[in-house]
Amino acid sequence: MSDDELIWRIAGGSGDGIDSTSQNFAKALMRSGLDVFTHRHYPSRIRGGHTYVEIRAADREVQSRGDGYNFLLSLGDSFARNPQEEAYYGNEEIKPLSENLDELREGGIIVYDEGLIDEEDVEAINLEERAEENDWHVFPMDLRGLAKEHGREVMRNTAGVGVTAALLDMELEHIEDLMSDAMGGEILEANLEILHEAYDTVNEEYDFEHDLRAPEGSHDTEQALLSGSNAIAYAAIDAGCRFIAGYPMTPWTDVFTILSQNFPDMGGVSEQVEDEIAAAALAVGASHAGVKAMSGSSGGGFALMSEPLGLAEMTETPVVLVESMRAGPSTGMPTKPEQADLEHVLYTSQGDSQRVVFAPGNIEEAYEQTRLAFDIAWDYQIPAIVIYDQKLSGENENVDVEFFDREPSPDLGSTLTEDELAEAAHDNSGKFKRFNYDDAENGVAPRSIPGQKGGRYLATGNEHSPVGHISEDPDNRVAQMERRIEKLESIRAELDEERDSTQTYFGPEDADYGIVTWGSSQGAVAEAIERLNENGHSVKGISVSDMMPFAEREVTEFLESVDEAMVVEMNATAQFRGLIQKELGRFGDKMTSLLKFNGNPFEPAEIVEGYEVNLADEDRQPTAQVRIEPAAGD
Amino acid sequence: MSAFNAIGEEREIDRDEYTPGVEPQPTWCPGCGDFGVLKSLKQALPEVGKTPEEVLTVTGIGCSGKLNSYLDTYGFHTIHGRSLPVARAAKLANPELEVIAAGGDGDGYGIGGNHFIHTARENHDITYIVFNNEIFGLTKGQTSPTSPKGHKSKTQPSGSAKTPLRPLSTSLNAGASYVARTAAVNPNQAKEIIKEAIEHDGFAHIDFLTQCPTWNKDARQYVPYIDVQESDDYDFDVHDRAEAAEMMRETEDVLNEGTVLTGRYYVEDDRPSYSQEKHAVGEMPDQPLAERYFDDDAEWERSYDLLERHT
Ligand SMILES: Cc1ncc(C[n+]2csc(CCOP(=O)(O)OP(=O)(O)O)c2C)c(N)n1
Ligand code: SF4
Numbered sequence: 001m002s003d004d005e006l007i008w009r010i011a012g013g014s015g016d017g018i019d020s021t022s023q024n025f026a027k028a029l030m031r032s033g034l035d036v037f038t039h040r041h042y043p044s045r046i047r048g049g050h051t052y053v054e055i056r057a058a059d060r061e062v063q064s065r066g067d068g069y070n071f072l073l074s075l076g077d078s079f080a081r082n083p084q085e086e087a088y089y090g091n092e093e094i095k096p097l098s099e100n101l102d103e104l105r106e107g108g109i110i111v112y113d114e115g116l117i118d119e120e121d122v123e124a125i126n127l128e129e130r131a132e133e134n135d136w137h138v139f140p141m142d143l144r145g146l147a148k149e150h151g152r153e154v155m156r157n158t159a160g161v162g163v164t165a166a167l168l169d170m171e172l173e174h175i176e177d178l179m180s181d182a183m184g185g186e187i188l189e190a191n192l193e194i195l196h197e198a199y200d201t202v203n204e205e206y207d208f209e210h211d212l213r214a215p216e217g218s219h220d221t222e223q224a225l226l227s228g229s230n231a232i233a234y235a236a237i238d239a240g241c242r243f244i245a246g247y248p249m250t251p252w253t254d255v256f257t258i259l260s261q262n263f264p265d266m267g268g269v270s271e272q273v274e275d276e277i278a279a280a281a282l283a284v285g286a287s288h289a290g291v292k293a294m295s296g297s298s299g300g301g302f303a304l305m306s307e308p309l310g311l312a313e314m315t316e317t318p319v320v321l322v323e324s325m326r327a328g329p330s331t332g333m334p335t336k337p338e339q340a341d342l343e344h345v346l347y348t349s350q351g352d353s354q355r356v357v358f359a360p361g362n363i364e365e366a367y368e369q370t371r372l373a374f375d376i377a378w379d380y381q382i383p384a385i386v387i388y389d390q391k392l393s394g395e396n397e398n399v400d401v402e403f404f405d406r407e408p409s410p411d412l413g414s415t416l417t418e419d420e421l422a423e424a425a426h427d428n429s430g431k432f433k434r435f436n437y438d439d440a441e442n443g444v445a446p447r448s449i450p451g452q453k454g455g456r457y458l459a460t461g462n463e464h465s466p467v468g469h470i471s472e473d474p475d476n477r478v479a480q481m482e483r484r485i486e487k488l489e490s491i492r493a494e495l496d497e498e499r500d501s502t503q504t505y506f507g508p509e510d511a512d513y514g515i516v517t518w519g520s521s522q523g524a525v526a527e528a529i530e531r532l533n534e535n536g537h538s539v540k541g542i543s544v545s546d547m548m549p550f551a552e553r554e555v556t557e558f559l560e561s562v563d564e565a566m567v568v569e570m571n572a573t574a575q576f577r578g579l580i581q582k583e584l585g586r587f588g589d590k591m592t593s594l595l596k597f598n599g600n601p602f603e604p605a606e607i608v609e610g611y612e613v614n615l616a617d618e619d620r621q622p623t624a625q626v627r628i629e630p631a632a633g634d
Numbered sequence: 635m636s637a638f639n640a641i642g643e644e645r646e647i648d649r650d651e652y653t654p655g656v657e658p659q660p661t662w663c664p665g666c667g668d669f670g671v672l673k674s675l676k677q678a679l680p681e682v683g684k685t686p687e688e689v690l691t692v693t694g695i696g697c698s699g700k701l702n703s704y705l706d707t708y709g710f711h712t713i714h715g716r717s718l719p720v721a722r723a724a725k726l727a728n729p730e731l732e733v734i735a736a737g738g739d740g741d742g743y744g745i746g747g748n749h750f751i752h753t754a755r756e757n758h759d760i761t762y763i764v765f766n767n768e769i770f771g772l773t774k775g776q777t778s779p780t781s782p783k784g785h786k787s788k789t790q791p792s793g794s795a796k797t798p799l800r801p802l803s804t805s806l807n808a809g810a811s812y813v814a815r816t817a818a819v820n821p822n823q824a825k826e827i828i829k830e831a832i833e834h835d836g837f838a839h840i841d842f843l844t845q846c847p848t849w850n851k852d853a854r855q856y857v858p859y860i861d862v863q864e865s866d867d868y869d870f871d872v873h874d875r876a877e878a879a880e881m882m883r884e885t886e887d888v889l890n891e892g893t894v895l896t897g898r899y900y901v902e903d904d905r906p907s908y909s910q911e912k913h914a915v916g917e918m919p920d921q922p923l924a925e926r927y928f929d930d931d932a933e934w935e936r937s938y939d940l941l942e943r944h945t
Contacts, residue, residue: 027945224944234937242923243727266935267919267926269726269912274752278719281712285723288710289690289731290924293723311713401941408934412927418639429655429706449924450690450708450724451638451731458702460711461695469658470703470711 005058006214007069007105008164010157011096013077015047021157022053023396024182025164027225028174029057030398033218036225037523038396039065039601044250044334048079050095059217063362063397064523067605070108070212071168072100073160075143076116078153094121101130109137109210111163113156115144137210139167143198150197151190158191162198168214172199222401228392228520229254231366231399232322233262236294239374240410241320242268243293245282247275249301250334251393252324256296276301280308283319287312288459290412290449292374296322298390299341300331303348309383310349315459316435316447316484318377318384318413320370325389327599336599337390339519340571342579345387346548352481354488356384357547361504361522363397369502369545371409376494378413380444380487387547389570391601392520414446421454431467432457437479438466443486492549503554507533507540513615514562515541516555516591518576521568521602528607539611544576550583559587564631566614568607572597574629581632588632596626637928640687641730647680654706661700667844668697668765670818671736672704675763677821678828679707684732692721694737694746696772698765698844701736715746718753721760728924729759729909732832736763740770743779743799754808754837759907761831761838764801767846775849801841802882802899806875811836811902813878815885817843817859820896827898836907843894862897872901 008025012018019040026036034057043049056066080092097112098121104110110131112122122140131138141163147155158179165172172195179191226234233255236244242263246256260270269286273279276297283295297305302323312319325341327333345357356376358369366388373384416424424446425433434457436445445466448455458468463480465471495502504522506515507529517525522543532539542558544551559565559580565587567577574593581588594610596602606626614628653676662668679689689707693699695714702709708731712720721735742750742764753762769787770776777787777794780801784793806813812834816824824842831838843859862868862881870877878900885895912918926932 222945224941226944230944234940237935237937237940240927240934242926243723245723262940264917267921267923269918269923271723271726273719274748277716278749278752281716281719282723282726285692285710285720286727286923288720289724289727290927291727292927293727307713308716311716315710401938401945404936404938404941406936406938408936410927410932410934415927417928418637427655431654431706449638451641451688451728451924453638453640453643453687455640456687456706456708458709458711460703460709461713462711468709469654470700 004215005056005062005066006071006168006212007054007056007066008071008073009052009054009069009100010073010075010160011050011052011100012075013048013079013096014042014045014051016075016078017154017157018051018053021161022055024175024178025161026055026396027178029055029214030223030225031174032170032214034059034215035062035217036398037062037064040394042335048077048092050077050092050099052096052100057215059215064527064604065601067603068103068105070105071164072104072108072110073164074100074110074112074117075156075160076113078116093117094125097122098125104134104136107135107210107212109139109167109212111139111141111160111167113143113160114140115142115156137208139163139206146198147194150193155191155194158194159198162195163202166199166202167208168212170214223398224401225396225398226363227254227394227396228363228366228388229258229394231363232370232386232388233258234404235367235370236320236374237262237266238406238408239292239371240408241292241294241374242266243283243286243291245271245273245279245295247273247279247297247301249298251326251390252296252298252301252322254393255322276304277307280305280321284308284312284317287317287319288315288450292378292410292412294320294322296324298324298326299328299344302341302345306348309355310351310353311461312383313349313354314461316381317459318381320373320377320384320386322386322388324393325387327597333599335390337520337601338571338597339389339521339569340575340597341387342547342575345385346579352485354382354484355548356382356491357387358384358502359387359519359545359547360392361519361543361545362392363399364403365502365504365545366392367404372502375409376491380491381414381447382487387519389520414444416446416448416455418453421448421452427467430456433466434468435464435480436466437483440483442490443483445483488549492552495546495549496553501554502545503551504543505541508538509540511538511540512563513537513539514558514565515539515568515607515611516544516558516565516580517541517568518544521570524602524604524607525568527604528611531604531608532611537611547579550579552583555580556584559590564615565591566594566611567591568594568602570596570601590631592631593629594626595629598625637925638728638730640685642688643685644683645685647683647685649676649680651686652676652679652706654704658703660704662697663848665845665847666697667767667818667846668701670821670824671763671765671842671844672701674821674824674828675705677825678832682829682832684832689732689734690724692717692724692733692735694741696738696741696770698736698738698771699741715741715744716749717741718746718749718762722753722758725758725760726909726923728922730922733760734763734832735760736765738771739764739766739768739780740778743801751804751808754805754810754839756908757809757811757836757905759835759837759909761840763840763842765844766801766841767844767850769846769850771846771849800882800886803879803886805839806879806882806900810839811905812838813900814898815841815843815896817894817896818845820859820861823861823896830898834901836902836905843896859894859896862895868895872898873903875900
């Protein structure tokens, strides 16, 4: 556990401005030249209740939350103290301090707001004793009082940042810049005053002997701080998507909100509708009428989309749906991540369902694969789903700005123009053979858009003839079914032959052991592999994105090349391992699983430990928070 | 050149253009009221000057949902109860399309009831024809939301304990700006009402009484109807919400007692349609969304231009 990194945790009550404060502080660290990665932990409650954001910053790539952390800024839960709310929430203002101590590293720093957290409560949790044991450096400060004196009580966050900067020996410059960008007038002045007052107070009045300092670094190129939700929404914009319909559900709401806020300026249309069945059906309707459209939800809402999803498959209407997983079943844990909707997304809807499913593992992949989803959906006239989770939705990471410097791709794929329609095949009555199987290429029969001359046809969710008449003719059925299935095979071939791999690899190629993962667990796995190799193990990893059509060749090659593999995923039933076995029909005895489903994402150390217990055959059990599922036959 | 040349094309349109070639022949039972809707639509569309290719008919599932299999426009035969969300979005994507949604009483008032209420509320500029035969036809005669109380079917063998839904009052209360009822046995009135509904700028709901001789043998649709606009006994102002509501109440009370009243019940001319409202708040572009993709000069913003707020 290196201390060449800062892992700063700001804790308070939900609604206390923890999010915006941390966002700004993360940006200030990024601007000072560091790589940053944020992790957000919050309860399913609007105001009050313990919440925190962690920012990990270092002068090297950081791809995951760290193991524990080393700086706590505990603001207290102001809503617990609100006299009007008291009966409701009880007296919980101590939680942002008490709940965070277990993960604080040895030698770490604690700043808590003694203006909000009472002395007797602090005594009750034996802070002094624990601090001594762990060599923590504790700084009680009246942040609330300081904020009140120079401005308003809510500005205590700013005071906290000022104290942090002083204790870490940071320049205030970037923080000041960000504040002036975000506000103006008296508010800005008051905040600046508070920032400096806090900074100076520490410098003038405190002696401190801790070693932790903000790391120093520099970037060669300009960086942007983005969440997975940002990346997905921006990819949709660049793919030419201009229609979104949705119904709010955490955490998918983020993507929905970002696009709703940007579309008016871009001539796009956003619709909040009555439910998720309607939302996906609207996306299908808009796409049918000639617009690149998307919808999305989280588990429960996606369940309702099963119907329109099937309709899109049968009518070959391109559409992109995104699914941001949270812990289930049912309403589950609304604000906690899990990777347990994989089977739901792959197999929901009746019949021999055909769709494309990508599972990006980090911010760049979220962008890349969302664009790919749009491209493929419109080229092949098939629904494409991007599955990710609450973790990737909400975490922020710095990305090279140039990464986003791409041309938009607003074309409608295999859609004909009126000139082309004039040349296309029609039946005797002049109907366009939109579902023609005779000369379909790669299973794709080009389509027309309502209102185009010469393109008239019927789209139907029933099995249908080439012009769209409902048909139960056996020969037609087989021809249409085979054509639809052929699309998936063609997509797999295109992904294998023409596109860069969307799978991501880690570690030395000739390693003996493998870790297989998917989605947002990727970052922690990547760090764990690095550490395992440093510890003398021989491990490599693959993070798989192509769930349907499955990355058959790449996963086979990977598994063949190792003696044994551990599959890491955030669910209780090893869904991804099951998929590998189903798709490849073997390797059941070669794979064990490391599972975590307690509502918190993996930390790299848990994977290191899990690996050692699992594969390196050491005689101990992992922590209670993760579980090992043995290989078939074990 | 526009990408949608069929839209707004002005020419003499022959009714037969709306009839598909040799196949498919309607699979409706002899005497089914659905033939009446098909016929009235085929008459109304040329008269309002709509070419088959500028019309999109969106249907649900049921005998009624097969309407666009036999009507040769652009068509989308969707899934049970979901015609309205599909239709709404198609209209938002390309407001120049003439969008007509249709389905049965089970489809529209039952499984799609939520969409019905919200589409009416938002006043989307689409025409919605509900084939009300007071029964589930395609699934062989189960009780529907408009079946009369006491109606016996295989799934409600002792007679339905439910009060039937009042479709007219429901859409009026939800916010539809045009509400009418017509009947397959009254083709001239039906044609006129369909024409008005298509020309109406807002959500036009037509409760279309269609007999189902196969499963609903004692259907009241056979009883001679009274056209409320033609009869002196039913004098009211169709533009007056309160009077319309009162008339609807009366109609919906007597429907199941042997008298069938039809006609226009409510017409609100000055209410902006949903896309106009959306345009007014700045959330609907001037140019139809769908056209932009075919417009070589269209400017496509990039997310790159939004990155400033993240640096
Ligand atoms: C989700 C779903 N549930 C049930 C059905 C079966 N189903 C098909 S048509 C229908 C009822 C149709 O009744 P109605 O809308 O009144 O139309 P009609 O056949 O009388 O014209 C039902 C229940 C279905 N296709 N999909
Ligand atoms: S079952 Fe009834 S509604 Fe269906 S086609 Fe026959 S008569 Fe018409």
